[in-house]
Each structure stands twice: as structure tokens, then as C-alpha cells.
Amino acid sequence: MKVVLKKTIPELGNKGEVCVVADGYARNYLIPRGFAEPATTEALQLAGKEKVEKEKAAEQDLAHVESIASALEGQSVEFLVKASEEGRLYAAITPQKISTKLKKNGFPIDQKQIILSGALKELGDHEVLVRFPHGLEARIIVVVGEEL
Missing domain, CATH: 3.10.430.100 (Ribosomal protein L9, C-terminal domain)
Structure with a gap:
């Protein structure tokens, strides 16, 4: 089952990444505890937007640090x-x-x-x-x- 991670999990990946995990692991552990959500088209689009925003923030932070x-x-x-x-x-x-x-x-x-x-x-x-x-x-x- 494909899931989008809501939090960073050391064994799987970072927040916003799409991972393929066993169905039982996703349904019984990740999704109920709020660590992940099923990889629907909406969830994938939201994860993509968050990734772009995170990259923009990192670029702005780098520019700020360079200026200082x-x-x-x-x-x-x-x-x-x-x-x-x-x-x-x-x-x-x-x-x-x-x-x-x-x-x-x-x-x-x-x-x-x-x-x-x-x-x-x-x-x-x-x-x-x-x-x-x-x-x-x-x-x-x-x-x-x-x-x-």
C-alpha cells in the first residue's frame, strides 16, 4: 500500500515522502497513529505543495544566512x-x-x-x-x- 508520511519515521523516510508498505502495517499502525495517510491524489498534491514550500523556505534561509x-x-x-x-x-x-x-x-x-x-x-x-x-x-x- 502506498502512503504519504505525515511525520519522519527513521525506518521509512521523511515527512511528505511517499512510501510503499505492507497493507497491515499501514492500516493497523501508521494510519491510526497519525504517522501516515493513504496516498490519494489529494494527499500526493498536498505533499508536493509542502515539498515546494519547504524548498523555497530553505532557499530563503540560505540567502539570509549568506547575507549575514x-x-x-x-x-x-x-x-x-x-x-x-x-x-x-x-x-x-x-x-x-x-x-x-x-x-x-x-x-x-x-x-x-x-x-x-x-x-x-x-x-x-x-x-x-x-x-x-x-x-x-x-x-x-x-x-x-x-x-x-
């Missing part, structure tokens, strides 16, 4: 913090602090997207990688200066 990544590339973020005479910071610059500063500058970046090998603990310019969905990346400069 290109705008962010090469930007610099400045921090003025207290440091010792040797140039070591008393409070490290963490991805959370960088994310907060970027949000204030208009970039909706989550701290999980900021890739650091460790917290920044010294004065100077540091190159930081920002990872986006769809495999996109941008590099920003974090300038750490001494507060007077």
Missing part, C-alpha cells in the same frame, strides 16, 4: 578590559561576550556559532571564526585593548 555571513566577514569587535602589566587579561573574552557584542551591533549570532580554540586571555588582535548553517563561515577580528 558576507556582512560579518572582516568586521571587528572591540573590547576594553583590565589587564596585567604583562598583557594578560583578568577576565577572559568568551564566545558569549563576543556574541553579546555582535548582537548589539545588529548581527544575530549565537555563542555556539563562534569557534575559539580557547578563551581569549591576552591583549591584541585575534581572528575568530563564526560558523553558520549550510556550511558557511565568516572570520571576524576581535580587538582586545587595555582599559585605562
Whole structure:
């Protein structure tokens, strides 16, 4: 029996896909639990429309992420913090602090997207990688200066 999946099922496929399953499996398990519906012409058309809408949304999301990544590339973020005479910071610059500063500058970046090998603990310019969905990346400069 052909069915259109209403939910993603690991053994069968993703939401909106058409699958061929045993009649008993469809009638006794998938359809009563709301996991699938019989593959009628209406259900197939609806699944096709949902697939097209999902692809459009993914394209728009990719374009949005690309625009943010290109705008962010090469930007610099400045921090003025207290440091010792040797140039070591008393409070490290963490991805959370960088994310907060970027949000204030208009970039909706989550701290999980900021890739650091460790917290920044010294004065100077540091190159930081920002990872986006769809495999996109941008590099920003974090300038750490001494507060007077």
C-alpha cells in the first residue's frame, strides 16, 4: 500500500515522502497513529505543495544566512578590559561576550556559532571564526585593548 508520511519515521523516510508498505502495517499502525495517510491524489498534491514550500523556505534561509555571513566577514569587535602589566587579561573574552557584542551591533549570532580554540586571555588582535548553517563561515577580528 502506498502512503504519504505525515511525520519522519527513521525506518521509512521523511515527512511528505511517499512510501510503499505492507497493507497491515499501514492500516493497523501508521494510519491510526497519525504517522501516515493513504496516498490519494489529494494527499500526493498536498505533499508536493509542502515539498515546494519547504524548498523555497530553505532557499530563503540560505540567502539570509549568506547575507549575514558576507556582512560579518572582516568586521571587528572591540573590547576594553583590565589587564596585567604583562598583557594578560583578568577576565577572559568568551564566545558569549563576543556574541553579546555582535548582537548589539545588529548581527544575530549565537555563542555556539563562534569557534575559539580557547578563551581569549591576552591583549591584541585575534581572528575568530563564526560558523553558520549550510556550511558557511565568516572570520571576524576581535580587538582586545587595555582599559585605562
